[in-house]
Amino acid sequence: MSSGVAHSHATGWRAALFRHETVLFLVLVGEWLYFNAVGVNFSTLDNTYDILRHSVEIGLLALAMTPVILTGGIDLSVGSLLGLCAILFGKLWRDAHFTPLEAGACTVVIGALAGGLNAALITELRLPPLIVTLGTYSLYRGLAEAITRGADTFTNFPSSFLFLGQGRWLGMPAQAPVFLLALAGIWVLVHRTTFGRSFRAIGYSPEGARYAGIPVERRIALTYILTGLVSGVAAILYTARLGQARADAGTGYELYAITAVVLGGTSIFGGVGSVHGTLFGIAAIAVLDNGLVHAFMPREAAGVLTGVLLLIALTGSVAPKLWRRRQPKAPPLKSP
Amino acid sequence: MSRYFREWSVAGALLALLVVLAVFARDFYQGQPLLSLATSETPTLVVAIGMALVIICREIDISVGSLFSVCAVCAGLLATAHVPLALALLGSVVTGAILGAFNGVLVAGLRLPSIVVTLATMVTWREGLNWWRQGEFVYLPNGLQWFGLSQVGGQWTLVAAALLLLVLFAVALRRIAAGRFLYAVGTDAEAARLAGIRPQAVKFWAFVLMGAFTGLAAVMNLVQSPQIDPKSGTGLELKVIAAVVVGGVAINGGRGNLWGAFSGVLLLACISPALVHLHIEAYWEKAIQGAIILLAVVADGVRARRARH
């Protein structure tokens, strides 16, 4: 697998135009214009809020996944962890008689701890993240099923709690501020702090980062704890939106989240990518998903088109490199 | 011993499970049910062989579940059109190989990351199949089941075919140059290139083989029952990847063998029936599976850590 990434040397507006994020943004605008033309009641404020509401949980997972993938890792356990956190939240509230606030706080801590388990296995034992989180993907979902015996459902939450998922605050969906806060927080972390920049350094070259004095293991551990914590938050929003928590909550969300991140231009090998790219990736998928309903297209189309969009985005991202490869090849010997 | 620690430890875990079953659940050891269990796992084994090849050369394919379903439906439709079984089999293998080649072109030709490419093709083929077939079962004509043999004959044929394929490829990986190429490419593609191997070609053919094996597995599944569920491949990719990795094939490429992958397939295949036999409630199953995957890799990690210090 090639981990080296060609850096564009062009500067100014031309570079900005060909940047992955810009292209994706144009795709997003194109989607919007298309569905505005063919869809019924697509570009209404209500529908815009629907899109926002429906993509908050997967969006949060994708935002948190971005630093993980930037360091060259992956986290397959987020969907299962969302399920586990959701039923633990329900259990704490219903059986331990916690208030939703207390239960929520505990849930977020549990999420962070579960993320910590991933982190410990990956950094302490130097195990591949794909396999560790494949194991915890099974383990966390399994624990959720074991605790509820599959059948137990938590419901009848107080309306003050449900407001978080269903109500409106200052006219926008009540969960939107949480998402915007997370977006701002993770964006600043990744793009505006030296701390966050180390994620990309690690993804680009872990050994290089180590020699540069970055505590590689600690930083990597942090990214997994962050996804765990955010899975806990997403579980609470999910429970509030649906008004129920069951052991199958969040099934398949890990793949949606990864798709959004990768579509957003973050390299799966790490080192390259951005948080706003992920935001556009989430939006492109969510608008497609929603718009097809308004254009009276079947749901399967959303899946097929997401897959195709991902392939096009990937191919597009290597097109300049392929072009350059047409130039005469360098001699095969590399200096050591 | 230490070189094959992983393979031995998985075989050990499998043995331990079998001993537990021998002590607490004698009923597990009955000829016919065991043969049925083995038969129903033959498609998994065949896909796992292909997956091991792909992972050894440091790629991954998560589209096999969707490919499996597509091939099964294609073969089924061919069979319903009263095409001879041999041709239906060929059709399925070719379908698989073409879809595998598509992955291969994107991964090897355009040098795109395989995990993302196959994530995209997984979704595309799966939803495309749903769109096309709307989940309808395919009902096969009479006389197709067990290749028209008796049930026991058919079951032994499938088990023998899968084992033959396993032995063939296990030996080929060690003894044939092309087999060694996979390890070379998986260990260091650049070094392999300097040694005169064409890494992209090796990867491309690994994906084609993966697809062809998936097509073959789909037919091996098809002949086991008179109707095909178009969702039969759902989740297959994770099951197979888990089995292969538990069996000691390194996800970073260049390490592992098919005997380990074989033990991994057997171990994971036995868990579910073992839980039934040990009277453990079904809701523990996923947690136990996850714990076993983690234990397998943790054991390895702890050992490697000791070696480092």
Next chain:
Amino acid sequence: MKKLLPLALAAALVLAGCGKPSAANAGGKQITIALLPKSKGNAYFVSCKAGAEKAAKDLGVRLIFDGPTDPDPAKQNEIVENWITLGVDAIAAACENREGISTALREAQAKGIKVITYDADAEPDARSFFVNQATAEGIGDTLMDDAAKLCGKEGEYAVITATLTAANQNEWLKYINARNQSAYPNMKQVTVRPCDDSKDKAQSEATALLSTYPNLKLIMAICSPGVPGAAEAVKQAGKAGKVKVIGLGLPNENKQYVHEGVTDNIILWNTEDLGALTVRAATALVKGTLKPGDTSFNAGPMGTFQIKGDNIYLGKPFIFDKSNIDQFDF
């Protein structure tokens, strides 16, 4: 990158602002009915859709049939909310998450959309009517009575369910267990195994059950792919006739096994009729010919159906066996 974010926000605002106001109804005179299955691509709902399409054509209404293709339990809510902004006239839902989807259905009612449920009910205040194909209690009792009859009221039986979290199945199981305890104390339910709604998994589960419980007399599969899966396992184990198979399944998937004597009978209702009745009831509700409080519903060529409370009854579950299964094609 600095320039892009404000640009994105500005564009989003402009696009949202220039949008048309949401209309309460889809323009034009044609009524639009949205039919939501629990999952698309499930043979059961595909056959509901076939009946629904016929009825829609007959009535001249526009039918949208859409639902989740993946096992994501939140997807149904999202589709319903999409339909609300789309402005359909009526929504007919088969609910995967009783409490969860009620939230979205109430929202639809608040926007003036008529809501009915079929197959699996929501909370009563979230819909006007429930097209009831058979009560959970009726299904549970029928299955358990059938099992007891085949086993001679005593012996071991095992259950194969869809997934451990499936709400419908868990509801049926509750009544199966209740009936078991009250009427057949000598029947012993040895275990419940999930098959992930896959025929192949059901087959391997059943194989393990057969060797674990040598005294097993019957396997009851309460999801449609489970019945042929269990039957194939029994057949392969050479225990056809000795271990009975029953369950909730579709005639086409089980014909062969019923004729071979592996499966004794399957229980189901006429799914095409269920789809058709649902569409007819939804249309009548929009037109105002069906109102809360009615005690019967005239469904045109389908005849008149009884309404008790707010449940429109399709009729009793039907038992398909050797004698009648060939008359049905769905």
